[in-house]
Amino acid sequence: MTTICADPDEAVADVRDGSTVLVGGFGMAGMPVQLIDALIRQGATDLTVVSNNAGNGDTGLAALLAQGRVRKVVCSFPRQVDSWVFDGLYREGRVELELVPQGNLAERMRAAGAGIGAFFTPTGAGTPLAEGKETREIDGRTHVLEHPIRGDVALIGAHRADRAGNLVYRRTARNFGPVMATAAASVVVQVSEVVEIGDLDPEAVVTPSVFVDKVVAV
Amino acid sequence: MSTQGTLGKDEMAALVARDIPAGSFVNLGIGQPTSVADHLGADQGVVLHTENGMLGMGPRPAAGEEDPELTNAGKQPVTELPGASYFDSAASFAMMRGGHLDVCVLGAFQVSAGGDLANWHTGAPDAIPAVGGAMDLALGARSVFVMMTLFAKDGAPKLVPSCTYPLTGVGCVDRVYTELAVFDLRPEGVVVRETFGTTYDELAARLEVPLLRP
Numbered sequence: 001m002t003t004i005c006a007d008p009d010e011a012v013a014d015v016r017d018g019s020t021v022l023v024g025g026f027g028m029a030g031m032p033v034q035l036i037d038a039l040i041r042q043g044a045t046d047l048t049v050v051s052n053n054a055g056n057g058d059t060g061l062a063a064l065l066a067q068g069r070v071r072k073v074v075c076s077f078p079r080q081v082d083s084w085v086f087d088g089l090y091r092e093g094r095v096e097l098e099l100v101p102q103g104n105l106a107e108r109m110r111a112a113g114a115g116i117g118a119f120f121t122p123t124g125a126g127t128p129l130a131e132g133k134e135t136r137e138i139d140g141r142t143h144v145l146e147h148p149i150r151g152d153v154a155l156i157g158a159h160r161a162d163r164a165g166n167l168v169y170r171r172t173a174r175n176f177g178p179v180m181a182t183a184a185a186s187v188v189v190q191v192s193e194v195v196e197i198g199d200l201d202p203e204a205v206v207t208p209s210v211f212v213d214k215v216v217a218v
Numbered sequence: 219m220s221t222q223g224t225l226g227k228d229e230m231a232a233l234v235a236r237d238i239p240a241g242s243f244v245n246l247g248i249g250q251p252t253s254v255a256d257h258l259g260a261d262q263g264v265v266l267h268t269e270n271g272m273l274g275m276g277p278r279p280a281a282g283e284e285d286p287e288l289t290n291a292g293k294q295p296v297t298e299l300p301g302a303s304y305f306d307s308a309a310s311f312a313m314m315r316g317g318h319l320d321v322c323v324l325g326a327f328q329v330s331a332g333g334d335l336a337n338w339h340t341g342a343p344d345a346i347p348a349v350g351g352a353m354d355l356a357l358g359a360r361s362v363f364v365m366m367t368l369f370a371k372d373g374a375p376k377l378v379p380s381c382t383y384p385l386t387g388v389g390c391v392d393r394v395y396t397e398l399a400v401f402d403l404r405p406e407g408v409v410v411r412e413t414f415g416t417t418y419d420e421l422a423a424r425l426e427v428p429l430l431r432p
Binding site: 030052076077078080087097109127169171172174176177 | 351
């Protein structure tokens with residue numbers, strides 16, 4: 001059952017210290033800023049954050065990092081023109097980084113969501129990002145063994161939800177939302193609008209309600 | 219050596235655009251490769267893919283028309299062309315990793331004669347590494363084109379016998395576009411395809427990589 005929450009604070013109330021938090025968004029597109037602001041107020045700390053980037057500007061994920069709540073970032077592209085918060089923490093040794101090729105980031109979460117124990121991929125073979133990992137020759141090509149990334153909680157942004165928890169997204173703000181929704185024990189979604197059951201075209205639903213635990217309109 | 223006749227950045231982008239087969243599905247990396255889009259002819263029917271989840275990406279919108287939920291991989295505002303589609307990151311990377319894209323164009327710090335690519339990390343101890351989708355694209359696209367200057371600011375060649383920077387992918391680059399020449403990286407060796415403001419002999423003297431005539 002999906003719970004429709006009154007506000008973002010209720011939606012993130014259960015996040016515990018030490019959690020792995022999947023955070024949607026590609027840059028700021030799809031970034032669940034209001035949920036992150038609520039998580040800052042809620043106070044959970046010692047978090048591992050899995051997200052494509054490591055924060056932009058001073059809001060959203062960057063604000064959570066600036067509060068010192070994040071122990072480790074798992075991402076593909078931390079360094080950007082406006083990633084000064086992460087850059088500073090990283091250079092001071094105050095945040096750990098696991099750099100993951102973006103396709104592996106998506107596929108490792110897809111594997112977690114689909115009950116796959118691990119998978120072999122050629123991405124990263126022969127590079128520093130595959131050092132220490134098991135490899136195998138498949139069809140004459142070196143493949144690297146990659147393991148799932150599972151979240152305790154996922155915070156994602158979508159466009160609309162119905163009261164059952166079905167989600168639709170908007171344009172390129174979709175990005176990591178659908179795959180993260182499959183990969184966490186608790187999936188919390190902020191949307192711009194919650195509509196009645198029957199108001200979303202079932203053919204157009206991108207994330208079905210079974211993956212969604214909490215929804216809040218912001 | 220005279221630099222007269224060498225290609226400017228715009229001319230390089232136009233050259234890459236010319237060589238992309240009509241009807242291709244193409245991913246342009248962030249930075250200089252993005253400018254290739256400006257030179258693709260409408261009649262070429264090339265469909266641009268952006269890793270953050272779109273096929274049919276159009277140019278930058280007019281001022282005031284930007285949508286923060288419609289951006290490219292460089293997080294810059296773009297537009298939607300007729301026939302466009304949106305999809306999530308897992309599907310987007312299935313396109314890239316599963317061999318569904320015809321061509322990708324990437325920048326590079328170094329390319330080796332054997333087609334190894336180094337474009338994500340200088341290896342400097344204080345640098346913050348970022349890889350994005352480069353490793354997936356370099357291995358997954360059917361043809362991998364690189365656009366780069368042939369020499370670094372310190373004069374060192376960037377087409378090298380063996381990369382000294384950390385690798386992005388092994389044996390993945392098919393063609394290298396530079397301001398002085400276009401090179402095809404083939405099993406038999408590095409073929410000089412075209413030269414600009416220089417000659418085969420001058421290039422052979424300046425590079426440590428053995429070159430083959432076209």
